[in-house]
Amino acid sequence: MPGRLRKSNPLKKPDRPYYALGLEGSANKLGAGIIKHAEDGSSSVLSNVRHTYITPPGEGFLPRDTAQHHREWALKVIKDALKQAGIAMRDIDCICYTKGPGMGAPLVSVALVARTLSLLFNKPLVGVNHCVGHIEMGREITGAQNPVVLYVSGGNTQVIAYSRQCYRIFGETLDIAVGNCLDRFARVINLSNDPSPGYNIEQEAKKGKRLLPLPYSTKGMDLSLSGILTATEAYTTDKRFRIDPTTDELNGEDIITPADLCFSLQETVFAMLVEITERAMAHIGSKEVLIVGGVGCNERLQEMMGVMASERNGQVFATDERFCIDNGIMIAQAGLLSYRMGYTTPLVESTCTQRFRTDEVHVAWRA
The missing domain is CATH 3.30.420.40 (ATPase, nucleotide binding domain)
Structure with a gap:
């Protein structure tokens, strides 16, 4: 995974509560979710808000129109996620966003939102592989x-x-x-x-x-x-x-x-x-x-x-559909695991790629 990784020891229990905001928008679902990692090692889903771009029957969704949908709904979805979680942006430890794979224009729109929030609130960015996000959320929810x-x-x-x-x-x-x-x-x-x-x-x-x-x-x-x-x-x-x-x-x-x-x-x-x-x-x-x-x-x-x-x-x-279908909380979970291992994405590297392979990710948090 591109970015900075300062250590690669297996993940240990956090020394304090950590909070991550996850932003997902690789296709027609725009999601924002906030997760908490507590001192006892447990994780809590504080919010998981999603809005879907739906087209008429017989039609697919085009990248340009999907990107416009994400730009129009980003502020509301993020505000609702923060409100449901009962925290403010100052409480967030890192902002995680989908780096890829996915549709180019929607990915870029969400990455732009993540970069803007990072600059406004001086929070580190973490680029997340969409596929790894699904896997880590599935492991967390099911206990597999x-x-x-x-x-x-x-x-x-x-x-x-x-x-x-x-x-x-x-x-x-x-x-x-x-x-x-x-x-x-x-x-x-x-x-x-x-x-x-x-x-x-x-x-x-x-x-x-x-x-x-x-x-x-x-x-x-x-x-x-x-x-x-x-x-x-x-x-x-x-x-x-x-x-x-x-x-x-x-x-x-x-x-x-x-x-x-x-x-x-x-x-x-x-x-x-x-x-x-x-x-x-x-x-x-x-x-x-x-x-x-x-x-x-x-x-x-x-x-x-x-x-x-x-x-x-x-x-x-x-x-179920809360975690199977694309969502922000899965990006927050995978991103926070990376962040706690010392990984961050520098602003100049906070790009997107439509072809980000699952096996390109260094899964540093697993032994």
Whole structure:
């Protein structure tokens, strides 16, 4: 991780309470959260405020418009976070912001806000890897000790395990992320983006009755999702496809519904994710799986992963939408862990990068 790191000893209990403000805005969620690390070593979420940029059905979110949303809402979201936490900016020890990965323009907007606050209140900056933020918040909330991590979101799909102060990537998508795959299909069938297209895909899939054949593409520890998306979209041009079916039969042939397609897409993609996660568990000898990222809220994914883990006498750890979906508190948690190890980001280095790899981070706070 770029920046200054003055020591690399395993993290010890703090000598006093530490407070961090975390700012997240790598995609369409703008979040601000405040976390406290107490003298007894415990952590407390004092606030976790979020506002989402939602577009009309059938439309995605463009970087420029998303960045404008973040600029317009930044002040209110931060004020609300401070108010809920019951503290002032003078009490904050460090300001943490998402350095990457993510969409360029939104990342820059939030970094600009972080730099401004740093200068106004003379507080140190800490640039945070978005993926590591998800992992550390998941570990903190669930209590998972040394899990294989399945990180699934709109822009990332990775299977990760910790080793020697680094989160190693065992496998990942070779093209699009699982969240992107689901979101793009939601646009094809004109599902609402409120609260999120992935959530609405999940609800639609619960009504599905048919498992349609789709490409299953795992390649060692990696997987490919662009082919299955194309194949699912192709069903929408089939003569049997009906957006609003009124009968169960069509000239003697079963009809295909949007619910069937959502169900088939979910089942196939999630089976691929479970397969590569199980391989990683076998490789490192772990019996724990931690699911993080926005897609990690999906109850069907958690259920399928749970079946696999139980067959290995293991356990699945997951969180709800407060911590799975992009949020400021995860940036505050990972940033404060770094800060307590002596890491800060100089103002001249407080940039952003759309391609900030998970395995580029020095995880100094873990033994």
